[in-house]
Amino acid sequence: MSGSGHHRNGELQARVNALLALAEERGIVTRAQIDERIEALGSSVSPLNGALMVVRSWNDPAYRDRLLYDAGAAATELGIAGGGYSSDIHLHAVANTAEVHNVVVCTLCSCYPLAWLGPPPAWYKSEAYRSRVVRDPRGVLAEFGTVLPDDVEVRVWDASAEARYLVVPRPPEGVEQLSEDEQLDLVTRDCLIGVAVPRVPVH
Amino acid sequence: MNVGDRVRVRVMNPPGHNRAPSYVRGRCGVVVRSVGDGRFPDEAAAVGSDARQETIWTVAFAGTELWGPDAGPRDVVHVDLFETYLEGA
Structure with missing residues (x-):
């Protein structure tokens, strides 16, 4: 390969x-x-932007509501604007719950919420990921180490037009004992794509 | 067209640019959201920013509608589709 x-x-x-x-x-x-x-x-885009939005949503229920209603406005509120190169792009945040897990793909090319997640990983652009995650999302997620219970609905978002998707993971157990900076470290790029979930490290 | 409508993606194979993924053509789903307007890509590929604006809808397809009984029963695939690509079902 x-x-x-x-x-x-x-x-x-x-x-x-x-x-x-x-x-x-x-x-x-x-x-x-x-x-x-x-x-x-290169100097302005990073998965830290997406992580900032997620961590704020964990700690501020009103912000979470605004994020899920209009993610573009919620990003601007934190000073994370999309930038001129993405003026046609509508950002949409999709939240994981106990019943629903979300994962993002672009089957036609490699559409990606660049401004909020930084440059995409090579696997996101690979034909293997793009063709398989729509057909067997659970199998692909398991290969990333994310094994979901059978009763969880898996929602795949194929970004084939002007929308870009950001997954809002659930706050992991024990997160309230961490500072905001420590929480930010848990929200990795893969969590924001939806192939991973944040975990509090065990000491 | 509106949220809650049941729609089918038109079966088509145009010679130029098109942003309806083949795997949803001819398949039925439910409109779950309006994304807003975007430049119609089939036209934009030819004429650029003069292309007409059109509403984009997020359509939810059951995994089994796309892949048959081999799909996970609780898998749902959402695809953003320009209104021209859709018809009532």
Whole structure:
């Protein structure tokens, strides 16, 4: 798999270079503009943004209500705006409960709530994840170490248009004994995608 | 179209860009939410920002509707679909 992945990356890189050369030649974009965009992205997007929203929702029921009603506004409230590159994007938060577990995918490409989760992991963009999680979500989650009881409903969110999904995990048992900073450490990128659940480390 | 409506994704195979995943074409689900408006992608791929705006609906499909009896009985797949892709069912 890694061999063919490398080959495909090489093909993709060649295609990107060809497109970039054409776009430059026609005056659509400059290399400097692209570098600027990549830098802006790298310095502001991180899964810490999503974790901040989740931890606030654990500790403030009114914020939780606002987050589930309008996640974009709830993000702005914490100073985490989507940024200019995602002006068409509507953020939607979906909450795990005792009865429901949520998990996010983009089967058509790799749509991802970049501003709130940072750059996506390679597996999120893999054909294996994208094709299997809609067909056998429980099996895929189990491979990530997340085994769900049979009576829990699994909701898969296939982000095929302008919405981006953020999973709001349940606060784990014992979370109230932790500081907010310690709580933030529990809410990993994988928890925000829905393939993992936060756990309080046992000392 | 509104939340609670039962809908079917149109069976289609257009030659250009399209954002209705094949695995839901021809399948029935229930509208659970309006996402808002977005530029209709089939058109936007050709004309860019001049494409018409259209409502996007989140449709919930039972796993068994998509994959038959092999699907988990409590699996639900939500897909965001432009209104043009949908018809009443």
